Each structure stands twice: as structure tokens, then as C-alpha cells.
Amino acid sequence: MNSDLIVFLVLSLVAVSTALGMLFSRNAVYSALFLVLNFVTVAVFYLLLGAPFIAMSQITVYAGAIMVLFLFVIMLLGAENLAPSESLPWQKPLAALLSAVLAVEAIYLLFSRASTARSVVSPDASLNTIESLREMAMDLFNHFLLPFEITSILLLVAMVGAIVLTRQDKGEANGSS
Amino acid sequence: MDWTIWVEWIVKGFVLCLILLTGFAYLTLYERRALARIQVRVGPNRAGPQGLLQPIADAVKLIFKEELTPRHVYKVVFFIAPILTVVPSLIIAAVIPLGTSFNLFGREITLYVANLNVGVLYLMSIASIAVYGIVLAGWSSNNKYAMMGGIRSSAQMISYELTLGMCFVLAILLANSMNPTEIVSAQQSGVWFVLVQPVGAIVFFIVTLAEVNRAPFDMPEAEQELTAGYHAEYSGMKFALFFMAEYQKMIVVCMILATLFLGGYAGPFVDQYPLLGPLYLFAKVIVLLFFMIWVRATWPRIRYDRLMAFGWKILLPLTIYLVFVTAAGILLAQETGNQLFYFAGIPVLSIIGFFTAFAIVYRDLRRKSHGRV
The missing domain is CATH 1.20.120.1200 (NADH-ubiquinone/plastoquinone oxidoreductase chain 6, subunit NuoJ)
Structure with a gap:
């Protein structure tokens, strides 16, 4: 440990x-x-x-x-x-302010919840086997099949979108040249 | 933790690196001699008997060469890039089993450095990391030709990596495990996967040629167009590191191919004498390396747009089809209990797919044999 x-x-x-x-x-x-x-x-x-x-x-x-x-x-x-200089002069102070707010919130939550919440337990060594892989696949394809498939469809849509955006229309290309 | 385990790990890692380094040195000689035979020449045969001392002479020459660092390069990255190229080619071999285990002074010594349950995934992740060295070498040289070489190689490796992953999936499906040791033992007790999935092995071989930038896919180093590609600005030992990485990658991908499809260390009597395992693997690697050299000697370099089209439009759909056929065959054999699905269905359907792909390539080449895109 x-x-x-x-x-x-x-x-x-x-x-x-x-x-x-x-x-x-x-x-x-x-x-x-x-x-x-x-x-x-x-x-x-x-x-x-x-x-x-x-x-x-x-x-x-x-x-x-x-x-x-x-x-x-x-x-x-x-x-x-x-570029050597900032293009947005107000960006830095705003970012500093927002990150300060985030830090304060995180520290507050950490101290207010740390006493009540369970401490994080690291998984035991028995998980580090081939069975864990199998179990994970089982979970992924049984319990979480729908989210899994939806994710893949989203990725497919993004891919098709990128191809459509870069695709040059044959007629258009001929007309412009 | 027992301190002897640390000693064992360190010694095994050291020995593996030593094997790969020696392998690199003698692979250069092997390639030059074999190429010379194919081209009806003699090849290097002066230093030592049959030229066996030639690699040592080469190494001495490279060490004493003057090392230039051009003034316009990005110094830090220029220095790191050769290291980033060599290290993946060495550490990727860690999960490849060279044999089972043997007893030394009453202590069981396993013949692999690491036994990961996600070993195949480890191979995949190191292969994907290996792109960085070449890309960064091209960029940090701050030179058009080197840059073009780096960009070409990264595009090529990313494209072929997908097909490589699919080929890994074939072996994983057949062995029902991601552990390289279990993949080999599955082949030892059953048949070599090349008999069940011959097309997968062939496609894997083609893809690895592209992954290690070997002929006919050595566009990143095309001399006529890019002088020397990504290593144009490198000299001396730094150049030697790129050279070393390329040849070590050749050895390692042959070891992976042997492990996944040709039974790895499996062979007759390997159960009784585990030290035969490394010898069998060595013999298989030698044969596979000869195929690589043979391809280099006989095939012209493929044009870049065709390289991309071949990877994306032919190989990737073909391997996806192969994965489907394999998975379906295994499932049908399990459900019906009829092993015919496994031993006849998968190979026959795969070969049909292979010839369909071949016909598509052939028709495409006929149609625009003299045309320009």
C-alpha cells in the first residue's frame, strides 16, 4: 500500500x-x-x-x-x-475568476462531504484477471446494450457528417473550374 | 515482494533487448544477402566467413560517424524523436511468449517477460504509440521533405491500424482469450489459426508491412520523391536508431504474426522440452522475415492514393467480413455441436471473401490502368 x-x-x-x-x-x-x-x-x-x-x-x-x-x-x-498577444483581453481575468469559483466550490464540497461519504476503496486484486474482462463485456452487452449501441450510432453519424462536409460535389467542382 | 522476482524481471528484460538488438544486426545482413541472391549478386561476404562480421563493422562505422544537428531544427523534439521510435519497438515484445517455462536451480523461469490478460490490447496500444517517433522526427526536422514523410507515415499508420485491430480480433475470437500465452496454448492443443483463418493471416501480413513502413508500402521514405523522408536530417547514431527501430519492428511483427496465427512457440515435443519453444518461434520468424525480404525484392512501390484506397476500401471491409464470418462460425459450431462450421465454414467463406476483394482490385486496376486520378 x-x-x-x-x-x-x-x-x-x-x-x-x-x-x-x-x-x-x-x-x-x-x-x-x-x-x-x-x-x-x-x-x-x-x-x-x-x-x-x-x-x-x-x-x-x-x-x-x-x-x-x-x-x-x-x-x-x-x-x-x-500569436504572441491575446486576441481577447477580457478572457484572462474571466478565466481566473471562474477557476477560483470552481476551486472554492470543490474545496467546500470536499470538506463538507468528506466526513459523511465513504472513503474511496480501490478494487481488490481479484478483479485484475481475465474473468473481469469477461464480466465487463457481459455487462456492456447485456445491461448497457442500448447506451452502447446509441454511442456507436452517434459516432457513425459524426463520421458520416465529416465525410459529407469534406466531399466535393462532382458537378460543382466542374462548374467552378 | 520477493526481491528475486525483480532480478528475474530485470534479467529477462535485458535478455529480450539483447535478442532484439542482435536480431537487428543480423537481420540487416540476412536482408542484404537474400536480396543479393534474388538479384543474382553476391552481397556482403568479405568481413568474416560469409560476411558474418559485417554487422559489427557497420555498427563501428555508424558509431564513429560525425553527428550533425542542423541549426533550424526544434532541438528537444529532434533529440527525443529517435528514442521515441526505438522504445516502442523494444517494449512491444514484452508480452510475446517465447515458450512456457523451465526449471533453473530449482526455480521456475517463465519464458516471457510479462503475462498480461489484456496482452493483445497492449500490442495494439504500443503499435498506436509508435507513430509519434516518426511524425515528430518529420516535424522537428523543419524541412519540407521530412515533414511530408512524417505526415505520410502517420496517415498510413492510422489507416492501417484499424485493419490491424480487426486482425487481432480474429485471433482473440478463435482463442477466446486476449492473453498471448493462452492464444498459443489454444493453438497447441487445437490447430494453428492459419488453417482456420488463412485470409486473416495474409491480411495481417500485408497490414504489418504497412505498419512498419516496409516495401511496397514505404512511401514515407520514398527516395525519388522525398529524398529520405522523415530521417533526411538525421545522421550518425540518431539515424542508426531509426534504422534499428525499423528492423526491430520487422522482427517483432513477425513474432506477433507467428504467435497469433502460426502457433507461436508450439511445435512437436515442446511439452517435454520447453527450451525447444524459442527455437520453433525463431524458425517461424526467420521464414516470415524471408517473405518480407522477398516482397521487397519483387514488388514496386505502390502509389500513395492507391495505398489509401487499398487500406480503407478493400482491407478494412474485408477484415470486418472476416470477423463476422469467424464469429458466426464459432457460434454455429457451439450451438449445433457440429465442428464442420468451424473447420470448413470459416476458411471457405473467408477465401471466397478474399477472392472477391482480389477481383475488385483487379477490375479497378484494369479500368484505370493507364489513367490518372
């Missing part, structure tokens, strides 16, 4: 610093890379909680697929460097 705590502390330090690095880096590519590191750290958190499937999915989907596409778009557009 003690070694888990040390790993957790180090990882949370990495997670927070990469998140800050993502926010403050002036180069979009570096921002994206910090975000990748952040995703990988989150994946290790999942491993720490005994959820290898979620951890691997996190790396494959977020760090592997989505962020590569992000990088791809940043590079293709040549949008690496942000």
Missing part, C-alpha cells in the same frame, strides 16, 4: 505538471505532446486501480488515435505557433 502511495504521488505530480505544460506552452505541437503524456499518466492511474483494460484502451484511443490526428491537423495547417 505504501509503495502504491509513492507511485500515486509521483504520477499525480507528472499529471499536473504535464497539464500545466499543455496550457502554458506557446507551441501547439508541444501542447499536444504534453497532452499525450497526460493521457499516458492517466492510463497508469487506471493500472494502479487494477483496471488494465481501461488503461490500454485509454492509451490506444486517446494517446494513440486521437492525439495523432490532432498532431496531424496541427502540422498540416502549419498552426504550430500561437
Whole structure:
């Protein structure tokens, strides 16, 4: 348990610093890379909680697929460097105010509920087996079949939408040229 | 936790890295000699008997080469990119079982570094991470050609990754497990999955060629168009790292293909003598590597738009069809108790699908054989 705590502390330090690095880096590519590191750290958190499937999915989907596409778009557009000055002068104070409100709310809830709510229990080692994977699949395809299918239909709609948006009409292209 | 376990892990990881590094060195020699035979040349045969010392000479040459860092590059990323390319190609091998286990000084030593229940998913996630090194090398070089190489390779790897995942699903379905060790033992007690799902193995082979940027899918390094692609600005040891990563990836994907479809370490007498396991795997990898070299020697590079069309419009639908056929065959065999669905239905329907895809490609090529898109 003690070694888990040390790993957790180090990882949370990495997670927070990469998140800050993502926010403050002036180069979009570096921002994206910090975000990748952040995703990988989150994946290790999942491993720490005994959820290898979620951890691997996190790396494959977020760090592997989505962020590569992000990088791809940043590079293709040549949008690496942000403008040196802020385009919206009122944005910074507003953001600071809102984040302060959020922090106060979070701290208040943490202290008001911490005494009554049960402390978070980490799942035991028995979950870290092949059976857990099977159970998860069973749950996913029995109890949560409808949300699962709805999610996939949403993704399909988004995909079709993207294709429609980028598709050039044959006649239109001929007419304009 | 027992400290001997740590020693075992460290030693096994070290040995695995050593195997891959030596494998890389001798794969270069193997490829050059085999290519030379195919092209009716002799190949490197001067350093040592049959040129066996050639990789060592090459390594010494590369180490002493001058290393240039151009002034216009993004220094940090330029330095990290080769490392990011090599590391995934090494750590991906951790979940591949080389054998079962043997006794050494009364201690049971397993012949794999990690035994993950989500091992196949681990392979998938490391394969998806592996894109970064090449993309970042292309971007940080701050050079048009390198950039084009990086973008090409990322587009190519993302596109083919989907098909790769579907091929993994085939093996998972057949073995009813995501654990590579269990996938191999399922093949050892049953039949090799290549007999049940031959098309899956072929498609997997094609896709891995694209994933490791090998000929005929080596568009990211097309010399005629992009000078050297993403590693145009690299020299000395940094270039050697890219080279190393490419060849290690070749070895590792052959190991994965052998594990998923060709029975991995399984073979006769492997139960009695577990140390035969690595030898069987080694033999299978050598044969598969020869196929890769053979393809490189005989096939011209595919055009980029055709590469994309082939991946998205042919391979992906084909593998989705294969997954459907496999799942249906397994389910029917389970429900009816008739193994004919499993051993005849799946292969026959798969091969029909394969030839349909082949006919579509053939017709398409005939139709615009001389046309430009």
C-alpha cells in the first residue's frame, strides 16, 4: 500500500505538471505532446486501480488515435505557433475568476462531504484477471446494450457528417473550374 | 515482494533487448544477402566467413560517424524523436511468449517477460504509440521533405491500424482469450489459426508491412520523391536508431504474426522440452522475415492514393467480413455441436471473401490502368 502511495504521488505530480505544460506552452505541437503524456499518466492511474483494460484502451484511443490526428491537423495547417498577444483581453481575468469559483466550490464540497461519504476503496486484486474482462463485456452487452449501441450510432453519424462536409460535389467542382 | 522476482524481471528484460538488438544486426545482413541472391549478386561476404562480421563493422562505422544537428531544427523534439521510435519497438515484445517455462536451480523461469490478460490490447496500444517517433522526427526536422514523410507515415499508420485491430480480433475470437500465452496454448492443443483463418493471416501480413513502413508500402521514405523522408536530417547514431527501430519492428511483427496465427512457440515435443519453444518461434520468424525480404525484392512501390484506397476500401471491409464470418462460425459450431462450421465454414467463406476483394482490385486496376486520378 505504501509503495502504491509513492507511485500515486509521483504520477499525480507528472499529471499536473504535464497539464500545466499543455496550457502554458506557446507551441501547439508541444501542447499536444504534453497532452499525450497526460493521457499516458492517466492510463497508469487506471493500472494502479487494477483496471488494465481501461488503461490500454485509454492509451490506444486517446494517446494513440486521437492525439495523432490532432498532431496531424496541427502540422498540416502549419498552426504550430500561437500569436504572441491575446486576441481577447477580457478572457484572462474571466478565466481566473471562474477557476477560483470552481476551486472554492470543490474545496467546500470536499470538506463538507468528506466526513459523511465513504472513503474511496480501490478494487481488490481479484478483479485484475481475465474473468473481469469477461464480466465487463457481459455487462456492456447485456445491461448497457442500448447506451452502447446509441454511442456507436452517434459516432457513425459524426463520421458520416465529416465525410459529407469534406466531399466535393462532382458537378460543382466542374462548374467552378 | 520477493526481491528475486525483480532480478528475474530485470534479467529477462535485458535478455529480450539483447535478442532484439542482435536480431537487428543480423537481420540487416540476412536482408542484404537474400536480396543479393534474388538479384543474382553476391552481397556482403568479405568481413568474416560469409560476411558474418559485417554487422559489427557497420555498427563501428555508424558509431564513429560525425553527428550533425542542423541549426533550424526544434532541438528537444529532434533529440527525443529517435528514442521515441526505438522504445516502442523494444517494449512491444514484452508480452510475446517465447515458450512456457523451465526449471533453473530449482526455480521456475517463465519464458516471457510479462503475462498480461489484456496482452493483445497492449500490442495494439504500443503499435498506436509508435507513430509519434516518426511524425515528430518529420516535424522537428523543419524541412519540407521530412515533414511530408512524417505526415505520410502517420496517415498510413492510422489507416492501417484499424485493419490491424480487426486482425487481432480474429485471433482473440478463435482463442477466446486476449492473453498471448493462452492464444498459443489454444493453438497447441487445437490447430494453428492459419488453417482456420488463412485470409486473416495474409491480411495481417500485408497490414504489418504497412505498419512498419516496409516495401511496397514505404512511401514515407520514398527516395525519388522525398529524398529520405522523415530521417533526411538525421545522421550518425540518431539515424542508426531509426534504422534499428525499423528492423526491430520487422522482427517483432513477425513474432506477433507467428504467435497469433502460426502457433507461436508450439511445435512437436515442446511439452517435454520447453527450451525447444524459442527455437520453433525463431524458425517461424526467420521464414516470415524471408517473405518480407522477398516482397521487397519483387514488388514496386505502390502509389500513395492507391495505398489509401487499398487500406480503407478493400482491407478494412474485408477484415470486418472476416470477423463476422469467424464469429458466426464459432457460434454455429457451439450451438449445433457440429465442428464442420468451424473447420470448413470459416476458411471457405473467408477465401471466397478474399477472392472477391482480389477481383475488385483487379477490375479497378484494369479500368484505370493507364489513367490518372
